[in-house]
Every structure is written in structure tokens, then in C-alpha cells.
Amino acid sequence: YFLSGEDVSKFTMNKETGVIKAARELRLEDNGGGDDTVYKLQIQATDGGKEPKSASAELIVKLWPRHLFPIITAPTDTKFTLSEDVAAGRVITKLSASSPKLGAVGGVRFAIAGGNIGDALRMDANTGEVLVSGGGLDYETAPQYEVWVEARDSDNPPLRTVLQLIINVTDANDNPPVMESSLYNPMILEEEPPPQKVVRVKATDADSGMNGRTTSTESSKS
Incomplete structure (x- = not known):
């Protein structure tokens, strides 16, 4: 973004976000003390292409008595x-x-x-x-x-x-862990000496800090 115009010194513009702010305290007295102080500026937006294209707009800022x-x-x-x-x-x-x-x-x-x-x-x-x-x-x-x-x-x-x-x-502990898979079905060789790796399970938790840490427990079905 680019800002121009007769009153450009009274304002600043973030070239990345497009946010425009007053560069200093604005006073009606600066323009004679009337109630109709107006600042006119031109705004230009340019893209990042190899052959940049641009668009423009006019900004009219009216200063009112506080x-x-x-x-x-x-x-x-x-x-x-x-x-x-x-x-x-x-x-x-x-x-x-x-x-x-x-x-x-x-x-x-x-x-x-x-x-x-x-x-x-x-x-x-x-x-x-x-x-x-x-x-x-x-x-x-x-x-x-x-x-x-x-x-x-x-x-x-x-x-x-x-x-x-x-x-x-x-943060609050408001999100349950989510398993990477609802079913793990590995195949292993018989008579393989321990510790034989069977599978690696993984779960994630959207919470932060300790609320987002997960631990695993084992259980079996008879």
C-alpha cells in the first residue's frame, strides 16, 4: 500500500496491513479553527506480480470537535x-x-x-x-x-x-485427545525375541501446555 496527497505528512500507513493512523495529534486550530477541517488522501494498492497491477481509492478524513x-x-x-x-x-x-x-x-x-x-x-x-x-x-x-x-x-x-x-x-482442558487411528492391526513374527516393536500409536490434543500432553495406557479384552 502507498499513501499520497497534500496532507500525507499528517498520517502514517502500514504498507503491509493497510492500517492508516494519525502521525500526530490533529487540531481544528491547524486549519483556522473551523468545524469543517477535511484531509484528502490517495491510496494505492499494488500486487506482487512480475508485472505489478494496482488499484487506487480516495480517502477523505473529516476532523470533528472533540x-x-x-x-x-x-x-x-x-x-x-x-x-x-x-x-x-x-x-x-x-x-x-x-x-x-x-x-x-x-x-x-x-x-x-x-x-x-x-x-x-x-x-x-x-x-x-x-x-x-x-x-x-x-x-x-x-x-x-x-x-x-x-x-x-x-x-x-x-x-x-x-x-x-x-x-x-x-487455556482450559476442554479438548479430548484424538487418536491418529481408531484401529491398529499390526502383524508380527512369532518367536521374535523381545522387545519386538509391535506398533507406534499417536494421539494429539488441541489444548496447550500440560492440558495438551498425552500419555498411553494398556488394556486388554478377554
């Missing part, structure tokens, strides 16, 4: 640690917010804005509660969730404020 946006007043702690076997419906945290324009009862609604891998979480739009969804957390899929949540007012157009929550997941 005092107009919803204010998230809670939570103060944004980092959490949960076991992957935590029950569905568990409340992780609760957001509170108010709208400077519309007041504390200004119709602020909440939503998950990004980072919700596998839809492991859900959010009550009215209460601001962030909960574990029916699918639950899975350490093997995502040992850490970097989730963006938002508070959005009811103005037209609506303004929103986002907050990042970091949820670290610990």
Missing part, C-alpha cells in the same frame, strides 16, 4: 483475563456514556465495532454490557481479543466514541 462526541465514563479498567471455559452470558464489563449534545439520556447506544474474533462476544446496545456469547471464548483460536467497542449518539449523522478492550484468555 466536545461534540459521546463521553465514555466507564469502565476505567480495560484489560481483563478470563478462562476459555467461562459460561456464555458472563458479563465482562459495562460501558457508561453520555452525549454532550443530547445529555445523559441522549439516546446513546453501544456496539462492538471490531476485533470480535469468531463472534465470541456480544454487547447489549442499551445497557452497554459486554458479554460472552453463546459460541464462547476459545484459547486455541485467539489467546487474546483486542476488541473495539463504541458509544454512538442519536444525532443525525450520529457521532461515536470508541474504546479498546483487551481480553486475555487462559
Whole structure:
């Protein structure tokens, strides 16, 4: 990815991921203090072929006065640690917010804005509660969730404020071992002196650490 334009010095772009960030704190005063500051940039994406092909798009960033946006007043702690076997419906945290324009009862609604891998979480739009969804957390899929949540007012157009929550997941012994084969049927020679190798069995376990280590036991059928 490549970023260009008159305002390119105010932004940075990760050439591999395409993520664009402000290079410094942006202020309305930089453009005369009006409420209509706009930054225009051009984005180009190029492939890695021998004869590279590219595509382009325009990015228009509008800078709004901070005092107009919803204010998230809670939570103060944004980092959490949960076991992957935590029950569905568990409340992780609760957001509170108010709208400077519309007041504390200004119709602020909440939503998950990004980072919700596998839809492991859900959010009550009215209460601001962030909960574990029916699918639950899975350490093997995502040992850490970097989730963006938002508070959005009811103005037209609506303004929103986002907050990042970091949820670290610990492993639980929630996966049984899986045998490489359900039936082993080796053939061996008679009168071969011990120890004669019969077969090697193998099992895998998706869990990590000690939860993923497997041991073998013997049993016989009479």
C-alpha cells in the first residue's frame, strides 16, 4: 500500500496491513479553527506480480470537535483475563456514556465495532454490557481479543466514541485427545525375541501446555 496527497505528512500507513493512523495529534486550530477541517488522501494498492497491477481509492478524513462526541465514563479498567471455559452470558464489563449534545439520556447506544474474533462476544446496545456469547471464548483460536467497542449518539449523522478492550484468555482442558487411528492391526513374527516393536500409536490434543500432553495406557479384552 502507498499513501499520497497534500496532507500525507499528517498520517502514517502500514504498507503491509493497510492500517492508516494519525502521525500526530490533529487540531481544528491547524486549519483556522473551523468545524469543517477535511484531509484528502490517495491510496494505492499494488500486487506482487512480475508485472505489478494496482488499484487506487480516495480517502477523505473529516476532523470533528472533540466536545461534540459521546463521553465514555466507564469502565476505567480495560484489560481483563478470563478462562476459555467461562459460561456464555458472563458479563465482562459495562460501558457508561453520555452525549454532550443530547445529555445523559441522549439516546446513546453501544456496539462492538471490531476485533470480535469468531463472534465470541456480544454487547447489549442499551445497557452497554459486554458479554460472552453463546459460541464462547476459545484459547486455541485467539489467546487474546483486542476488541473495539463504541458509544454512538442519536444525532443525525450520529457521532461515536470508541474504546479498546483487551481480553486475555487462559487455556482450559476442554479438548479430548484424538487418536491418529481408531484401529491398529499390526502383524508380527512369532518367536521374535523381545522387545519386538509391535506398533507406534499417536494421539494429539488441541489444548496447550500440560492440558495438551498425552500419555498411553494398556488394556486388554478377554
